[in-house]
Every structure is written in structure tokens, then in C-alpha cells.
Amino acid sequence: MGGLIVVNCGQSERLDETLAFALSGIPHERVACAEARTRLSGARVLFALGLGEHGLDADVVALIAYLRLNPRAMEGATGAMIVDGAGELYTKQTADMLALAANLAGCRFPGKPLVEATASLDNWRIQAKRRGVSPQEAYRLAARELAERLASFTPRTAERPSVLLLHASDRATSNTLQIGTNLVEKLLPYCDIREISLQNGAIYDCRGCSYKTCAHFARQNSCFYGGVITNDVYPAINECDALLLLCPNYNDSVSANILAFINRLTSVLVYNSLYEKNLFAVVVSGYSGSDLVAQQVLGALCLNKTFMLPPRFCLMQTANNPGEAMLAEGIRARIDEFAANMLQTMRGAG
């Protein structure tokens, strides 16, 4: 087990108690937010944030700004987060922002690297019932499990990784797919690539079945709705080492088909684990907002759905008219760099 650097921002009695329980017996050093900057690279970093009721606490904002300004600040680091809120809002938003800033500064995150607590602890009600404990105890246990996972985390690697390229874009016109295709060309000599277009068949969004019904279909590797998601995507997800998701920005969100795919993954998770799979993404926006889409993707697939987040998981580009992305200045170098990063991460040299 590696020792942890615990980066503590904000005051919270409940967070202090939770950390004492979570870290007992795990070698660690607790450092204040402002002093953490020189301690981040190459470390196993547990961000422990006590958030005020309205979010945007000055020390947290300063930490995120520092990470954005220093794109190598977390080179070789592995991260996880405990966010304890004094209100019902902003814990997730803060975690998404911090995770993207840290990731773009070189930090890797294991799957499900966030334990959050809203003021009421209502977010622990379901887990508490499942475990037969109080919400407070469910929160403490999850924090402990996260600290242990962070301390012992080693990413799985593969000599010749298999990559699932998933998109819902039109080949003739999509900027995002053109970047994806160029990326795949770089990966092909070293990886097995499977491409699935979600345009080939109607995609229904998750129906929100009961857990029992979802588990019933999941036992047959299926879902209430069949189609391309159950026939092609589920088996491909289970077989791949990495998912490369192509995400055009539609109204500051992934497009409807990509979101339906994410929602429908719930069924896969009932009996399968995604913890050992890497998540990569390409996000293209016509104007702005790629950061919002990247946060949405990492929030849904890493913080919620357990994919591992490799360092610098996302290539973001601004381009609007068809063909514009591949004409953007420096795009070929950025694709080369992103492909090299993917290979290094998946094959274990990084």
C-alpha cells in the first residue's frame, strides 16, 4: 500500500471524523490546501473538501485554478475525492470541476473515486438500507473503502489493448468522427479496434425499471429494450480494455444517443465491473463549452459508472462547419499526442 497525501480544504467536523475513521491504519500525511501544491505530482492524493453551503469556497477555487494553470502539476499522480457539503447542493459540481482540472494536469482516477455527503446525508439513504446501517455509517464505510482502494490502486495494462470506438455521428459531416477516425489510424498498429455506430438502429433511453426488473434482464445480458445496445454494445463493453467515446457538444451536453447509451449502461453494471476499463473521449464544440461536456462524461462514466479515468482522458476541439476540425491549426499534432498518451496509459509505460 502506498502512503496518501490528504489535501484538506475547508473546515468540517463531520469530515474530520470521517477522515479519522477512513484513514486509520493507512499511512498518510494531511496537508492544508494552500500547502499542497508542491506535493501533488507522483503522489496518491485524497482530496478532502469540506464545502460551505453555497459552494465555490475560496480555497477550493484556488486549488482548481492552480491545477488549470499548471498542466503538469499532477503528473504521475492518482487521485480520489471526499466532498462533504454544508448544504444539499454543489458537492457533485465541485467534484466534476476538480476531477477535470486534476485530470488535465496529469492525474489518474480509479473508477468511482468520489465519496460525497450532502448536509442531510440523504444521498446515503439507499446504501444505508442495503448495508443495514445508518446513513452516517454508510458514508464512513464508503470513505474508508475509497481510501483503501486509492492506497492499493494499480491500473491494469494490456500489451495489445482492445479499444471500443463508440459514436452516433454522420461520417460524411461530423467533425468529432473525423478526429476519431484520425485517432484510430494512429492506434491501429498497436490495438484491436471495434467501432460501433449508434446511428445503426433506434436507441431508446433507459426506461428506469425497478432494480429487480433491471437485474432480471441483466442476468441474460440484456435490458427491457433490446436492439443495438444489448446485442452489440453490452458485449463489446465487456470485452474492451478501453472505451473511446466521441461526443459532439449538443446544447452543452453529449447528444441524445450518447446519453441514452450512458443511461442504459446501468444494466451492464448489475453483474459486471468496469473498474479495469479506461475511459477516453473526444469532445467537439462549435463554439464553446467542451469543458462542460468533458465534465459530464467523466461525471457519468467515471464518478458514477466506475470506468477508470486515465491522465488527460479527453481531447477537446472547437470546430463548427463540416470538415473544420481537421483544418484547425495544430490538430494533427494534438491527435498524435493524444494517441501516444492513450497507448502509453493502456500499455503501461505511463
Ligand SMILES: Cc1cc2nc3c(=O)[nH]c(=O)nc-3n(C[C@H](O)[C@H](O)[C@H](O)COP(=O)(O)O)c2cc1C
Ligand atoms: C443540436 C445541436 C446543438 C448544438 N449545440 C451546441 C452548443 O451548445 N455549443 C456549441 O459550442 N456547439 C453546439 N453545436 C455545434 C456542434 O458542437 C458542432 O457542429 C461540432 O462540430 C460538433 O458536431 P459534429 O461532430 O456533428 O460536427 C450544436 C449542434 C447541434 C446539431
